Amino acid sequence: MSGENPVVLRSVWPSIGFDLVTLRLLTAAAEESSFAGAAARENISLSAVSRRITDLEARLGIALFNRHDRGVTLTAAGEALIEHLRDVFVRFERMVLDMEGFRKGARGRVRVHTHMSAASSTFPTTLADFLNRHPAIELELEEHVSLDIVHAVRIGTADIGLISGRVPTKDLEVLPWHEDELIGVVPCDHPLAQRDSVTLADMAREPFIVIQRDSALINLYREQLRILGITFRDRIHAASSASICKMVSAGLGVAILPSSSVNAQDPSLRIAAITLDESWSSWPLAICYQNRENLSMAARLFVDFLLAQPPVQPAVNRFARSRLADESGAATS
Known part of the structure; x- marks a missing residue:
């Protein structure tokens, strides 16, 4: 008082x-x-x-x-x-x-479990830069869904977790890291590919290609479809964003993914990435660990290095539309 x-x-x-x-x-x-x-x-x-x-x-x-x-x-x-x-x-x-x-220079082993979104885009370059600066530090990296990462950090089988900021973390320490954007991914010859933006309801008419069943992402838009009263049609559960994009390119369905994971894919894929016009399309990423005081020096260096990196700029990938125009022009010439 x-x-x-x-x-x-x-x-x-x-x-x-x-x-x-x-x-x-x-x-x-x-x-x-x-x-x-x-x-x-x-x-x-x-x-x-x-x-x-x-x-x-x-x-x-x-x-x-x-x-x-x-x-x-x-x-x-x-x-x-x-x-x-x-x-x-x-x-x-x-x-x-x-x-x-x-x-002597920092040394040690750091066990990092990362969410699919975190492991995409510029993250491999970030890892390489960190290891070049700290050659005596060994990073052990595994990809998991966010809920499994939180559990691994809590029981001590992972030192650091890179997770979706939407999952509950209970007693862990959590730091905001990056802000990504969710986007719609459709085959480049799909009617939705010509639109500037789409909603979840627009995409819900098609079968979805999705990540593992317990991921934070699939739980998010499953709940949003439930609110809309629309039945969720999940055709294929893939292991990575790369697999999802390849299946969308083959015309097997549509997907919703973080823009950074889509922009990291092979530009030859026949997909269109479109702005998702939804209030929940922001996709925060976070860093979690048990307690900073108990982190090794190597682990603290890695966390500080990640936080010092410039934010990943979400950008809708429109290469598919440009290629369609090029192909159309070539066909009529």
Whole structure:
């Protein structure tokens, strides 16, 4: 509330006298179930281990170990302290690796799961540029639908996710990345190919070529068709935007795709890409991860590099209409 002084938390740990050597010996004793085992592992005398841990218990005013003839076991307080120390030492390890990275140049492995839209257009060039600048960093890249990417990041099988900004991410940290546009894709000899723009209702008369069933994109226009009271006709489920465009080019149906993924396709395809005149045609892309503080230096460098790139400019690809005019002119000459 206004007028009240903010609560200031006072650091109490300096008065207890925690030091890293003692905490490391404490962790070793807990893992070895023995002061002697901790002494051997840390290359220090048994008396020094016993003295340091006993002094710490005295400063805390609680016992951290139960002493037995055959070794030691943690008390409830000791178990609680060790649980905190696991996080502490993980952070120290990451700190040391980060400093080492600054000294030698960043290195490490970053697991990236990416949505189809993110992996299209200029993204391969962006990856190549990053790896050229950081040759000691290894990127492991996998393509998945956004919902699967969110799950992978949450359980830790991916460090970074590049996803549709429309999917729920719950407890993950999310950064806006790029804004793409959804466009209609039809065969270049289709009547809709001559129009400046189309609506979903215009396209719904035709069978759709779509990405995997659980993708954010298909869920989006399936819901929009439900609102319009139109039955969704999905003829083929393809694995990539390239496959979808090839099938549209062959006259098997129509599609709705992010403009960046269409513009990255072979210009010889007989397709027309048309502005989608819908309020929901904006297609945001986002970067997600568990927690920036827990990202490795290599992963943070990659995130910062992506954010520093200029936005992908969505542009409707009208090459098919131009080619039709050229073909028509050639036929009449």
